[in-house]
Amino acid sequence: MKSGEEKILLSHGNGGKIMHSLIGELFLRHFSNPILNEQTDAAILATGGDEIAFTTDSFVIDPIFFPGGNIGKLSVCGTVNDLAVAGASPLYLSVSFILEEGLPIKELEAIVVALAEEAKEAGITIVTGDTKVVHKGKCDKIFINTAGIGSVRKEDRHIGKGQHIRPGDIIIINGTIGDHGMAVMGARESFHFKTSVISDCASLNHLIREVLDNSNGVKFMRDPTRGGVATVLNELAEKTCLGIEIDEPALPVSPGVTAICELLGFDPLHIANEGKVIIVATPEAAESILETMKRNKLGLHSAIIGRVVTDHPGKVVLNNETGGRRIVDSLTGDPLPRIC
Amino acid sequence: MKYVGEYRKKELILAVAEELKRVSKKDITLMEVCGGHTMAIHRFGLPALLPPNVKLLSGPGCPVCVSSQYFIDLAIAFCKVPGVIITTYGDLIRVPGSGSSLEKEKANGEDIRIVYSVLESVELARSNPDRKVIFLGIGFETTAPATAAAILEAKKAGLTNFFVISAHKVMPPVMKALVAEGVKIDGFLAPGHVSAITGTAIYNDLATVCKLGVVIAGFEPVDMMQAILMLVKQFEEGTPKVEIQYQRVVHHEGNKIAQAVLDEVFELQDDRWRGLGVIPGSGLKIREQFSAFDAEKHFRITVPEPADPAGCICGSILRGLKTPEQCGLFATTCTPADPVGACMVSGEGTCATYYKYRS
Known part of the structure; x- marks a missing residue:
C-alpha cells in the first residue's frame, strides 16, 4: 500500500481484499507477533498461575495528534496504566479501530506506529483487533478501543481496592500534574496560545513494578486521568470515610501549566493526566517508595503531596501557600474557561 | 510563577494582616463587586486573616450571574434559527434559562461553540459565509471593548453574517443603585481590570457624593489585603476617596484606545440584571450605525418575560x-x-x- 495521499475508504472496512491489505500491510506489519500473526478469531493466551486483571477503555481524543503523543500512544498508556494501578503486570492487549471515511492513511500509519512502539515499551503484546470504517461525519477521524489483560500476584490484589488505607498514610505522586489536559487544549485549533506544555502520556507499569518489587507498603494506587488529582482523592476520601489533606506548595505543577491555568481560571488539580499515578503508602515505607520512584525516568519529580487523616471524613482539604485552608471538590462537568 | 508568586507570599500577607489589626477600630463592611475578587478571597482563605470587625460582602460582579434569564432564553431562541452558530464564553453555557440551557440545546444538536476570544467568532463567520454567527456578548468594561473591536473588524471585512447579542454591562450604576437601595456598605473593592480600561474617574461620584471609599484592587491575595487595609485607613480617618492599589496595571486615565473603541460601537441603555431588575444606564447597546451587527435587530425574535425560579434568592x-x-x-x-x-x-x-x- 502506498501511503502518500491515500485516504480511508468505506471499502477498507468491508471485509474484502482492500480490508485485508490494510490489515496485512499496516496493522500486522507494525504489530507483528506470533499470537497475532495466527489471525484467529480469538487469541489463545497463556497466563501462568496468577489471577487475571481485565480492563477496557475507548479513546476519542480531539485532536488526534498533540504535543507528547497521539491517540495511538494514548490508547496503549491508558489501558496499561489501568492494569498497572490495579497491581497487575500487563500482558495482552486488544486494539479496535473505528475509522472515519476519508482519514488520511498517512495519519493512520503514524498512529499505528506510535501504538506499536508504546506497546513494545510497556511490554504488552497486541494479540487481537478489529477495524470498522464508518461514513464521513459518523465518527471524528478515528476512535480506538483497547482492552488489556494482566496478571496479579495474590499479595497485590488489595491495591486496586484500597481497603487497607489508614489515617496517617502518605500520598505520593510521580511528577507534575495537569500536563496532558493543558497540552491537548493547547493543541486545539481554536486555542491561539502557543505553549511549551507536553502531554505526560506514558505507560507506568515499569515504574509501578519497581515500587511493588521494592516495598510492601503500598496501600492503593490510581491514575488521575479525567477529573484530575482532585477527583481521585475525593473518591478515595468518600470510599474510606477518612479525610485527605494535601499541601499546595508540595504539588508539582510546571510553570507552563500554572500559567495557562491562571489565564483561563482552571485548577491544575482538576486537569487530566495520562502518565501519573497517585500512590497511598504507609508512613514507614513512603520515603523509600519516593526514592524508588525518583530513580525511574517517569518519576524524577515525584513528591509527597499529602496524607490521610481522621478529620473532615469524606472530604479533601488543601493547605494553601498563603496559610489558608480550602476544600477541594471533584470536578463538576468539563472545566470551562472563565470569562474574566 | 513570576508576577504571581510575589503577590502570594505568606509573610507579606501576614504582615498586612497584622497592620490591619493594628489600624482597624470601627466595624466596617466592604463590598467586592467582581467575581475574580470573590474567588480570590475564598481561594486564599482571606476572611480568616481579617479582624472580626472587618466584614466582606460579595456584590453583583460576576458577568454570568448578572446576565438575566431573559438573555439566556433569547440566546436559546436564537440557537434554534436554522443556519445559526452561537458562540459564547465558556461558563455561560450551563446557566439555566426558563426551561433549558445552552448546554442542553448543544446536546440536542444545536450548533453552540465555546470561544476564548470574540475574534474567533469573527473568524468563524469569515470561514462559514453560508452560516450566521451570533456571539453572546457578556461582561463588563473588561470584555466589552473586545466585542466592540470585533464589530469594527467585521465591518472592515465587510461581513454580513456576524452578529452580537449585547448583554454587556457597566459597573458604576449598579454600585450606586445598591447604595441608593440602602445596602449597608462602607467602601468598595473595585475590580482592577475594569479600571485598566476605564481609569478611575467612573467612581468619583461614589467618593464625593456617596462618601464611600473605593480602592481599585488587583486579584492576588497581597493585592486584596493591601486594598482592604487602604479602605480601612480611609474609613478610620474619615477621608473617602478613589485610590489605586493595582498600580502595576491601572492608571488614572485608563486605556484611551479601548475607551474610544467602546464609545464608537456602544451607547448606554437601561438594562436587566438577574435578581436586581432594570437599572438605568447600566447596559451597553450597539449604536444605530452598527445595527447590521445587532442580532436582536436582524432576527427580530422576542421571548416572554421569565419569572424568577421559586425559592432562589x-x-x-x-x-x-x-x-x-x-x-x-x-x-x-x-x-x-x-x-x-x-x-x-x-x-x-x-x-x-x-x-x-x-x-
Missing part, C-alpha cells in the same frame, strides 16, 4: 443582603452540578464559590 445575594448559606436551596437543590440560580453556575458566582471553598 440570587437577587438578595447579588445585593449583598444575604449569604448563600441563608438560601434554602443552597447545596441541597442548588449545586454546581445542577444549578437553580445563576450565582451557582459560574465558577466566579458567589454561591459556587461558597460551595467550592466551604469548610
Whole structure:
C-alpha cells in the first residue's frame, strides 16, 4: 500500500481484499507477533498461575495528534496504566479501530506506529483487533478501543481496592500534574496560545513494578486521568470515610501549566493526566517508595503531596501557600474557561 | 510563577494582616463587586486573616450571574434559527434559562461553540459565509471593548453574517443603585481590570457624593489585603476617596484606545440584571450605525418575560443582603452540578464559590 495521499475508504472496512491489505500491510506489519500473526478469531493466551486483571477503555481524543503523543500512544498508556494501578503486570492487549471515511492513511500509519512502539515499551503484546470504517461525519477521524489483560500476584490484589488505607498514610505522586489536559487544549485549533506544555502520556507499569518489587507498603494506587488529582482523592476520601489533606506548595505543577491555568481560571488539580499515578503508602515505607520512584525516568519529580487523616471524613482539604485552608471538590462537568 | 508568586507570599500577607489589626477600630463592611475578587478571597482563605470587625460582602460582579434569564432564553431562541452558530464564553453555557440551557440545546444538536476570544467568532463567520454567527456578548468594561473591536473588524471585512447579542454591562450604576437601595456598605473593592480600561474617574461620584471609599484592587491575595487595609485607613480617618492599589496595571486615565473603541460601537441603555431588575444606564447597546451587527435587530425574535425560579434568592445575594448559606436551596437543590440560580453556575458566582471553598 502506498501511503502518500491515500485516504480511508468505506471499502477498507468491508471485509474484502482492500480490508485485508490494510490489515496485512499496516496493522500486522507494525504489530507483528506470533499470537497475532495466527489471525484467529480469538487469541489463545497463556497466563501462568496468577489471577487475571481485565480492563477496557475507548479513546476519542480531539485532536488526534498533540504535543507528547497521539491517540495511538494514548490508547496503549491508558489501558496499561489501568492494569498497572490495579497491581497487575500487563500482558495482552486488544486494539479496535473505528475509522472515519476519508482519514488520511498517512495519519493512520503514524498512529499505528506510535501504538506499536508504546506497546513494545510497556511490554504488552497486541494479540487481537478489529477495524470498522464508518461514513464521513459518523465518527471524528478515528476512535480506538483497547482492552488489556494482566496478571496479579495474590499479595497485590488489595491495591486496586484500597481497603487497607489508614489515617496517617502518605500520598505520593510521580511528577507534575495537569500536563496532558493543558497540552491537548493547547493543541486545539481554536486555542491561539502557543505553549511549551507536553502531554505526560506514558505507560507506568515499569515504574509501578519497581515500587511493588521494592516495598510492601503500598496501600492503593490510581491514575488521575479525567477529573484530575482532585477527583481521585475525593473518591478515595468518600470510599474510606477518612479525610485527605494535601499541601499546595508540595504539588508539582510546571510553570507552563500554572500559567495557562491562571489565564483561563482552571485548577491544575482538576486537569487530566495520562502518565501519573497517585500512590497511598504507609508512613514507614513512603520515603523509600519516593526514592524508588525518583530513580525511574517517569518519576524524577515525584513528591509527597499529602496524607490521610481522621478529620473532615469524606472530604479533601488543601493547605494553601498563603496559610489558608480550602476544600477541594471533584470536578463538576468539563472545566470551562472563565470569562474574566 | 513570576508576577504571581510575589503577590502570594505568606509573610507579606501576614504582615498586612497584622497592620490591619493594628489600624482597624470601627466595624466596617466592604463590598467586592467582581467575581475574580470573590474567588480570590475564598481561594486564599482571606476572611480568616481579617479582624472580626472587618466584614466582606460579595456584590453583583460576576458577568454570568448578572446576565438575566431573559438573555439566556433569547440566546436559546436564537440557537434554534436554522443556519445559526452561537458562540459564547465558556461558563455561560450551563446557566439555566426558563426551561433549558445552552448546554442542553448543544446536546440536542444545536450548533453552540465555546470561544476564548470574540475574534474567533469573527473568524468563524469569515470561514462559514453560508452560516450566521451570533456571539453572546457578556461582561463588563473588561470584555466589552473586545466585542466592540470585533464589530469594527467585521465591518472592515465587510461581513454580513456576524452578529452580537449585547448583554454587556457597566459597573458604576449598579454600585450606586445598591447604595441608593440602602445596602449597608462602607467602601468598595473595585475590580482592577475594569479600571485598566476605564481609569478611575467612573467612581468619583461614589467618593464625593456617596462618601464611600473605593480602592481599585488587583486579584492576588497581597493585592486584596493591601486594598482592604487602604479602605480601612480611609474609613478610620474619615477621608473617602478613589485610590489605586493595582498600580502595576491601572492608571488614572485608563486605556484611551479601548475607551474610544467602546464609545464608537456602544451607547448606554437601561438594562436587566438577574435578581436586581432594570437599572438605568447600566447596559451597553450597539449604536444605530452598527445595527447590521445587532442580532436582536436582524432576527427580530422576542421571548416572554421569565419569572424568577421559586425559592432562589440570587437577587438578595447579588445585593449583598444575604449569604448563600441563608438560601434554602443552597447545596441541597442548588449545586454546581445542577444549578437553580445563576450565582451557582459560574465558577466566579458567589454561591459556587461558597460551595467550592466551604469548610
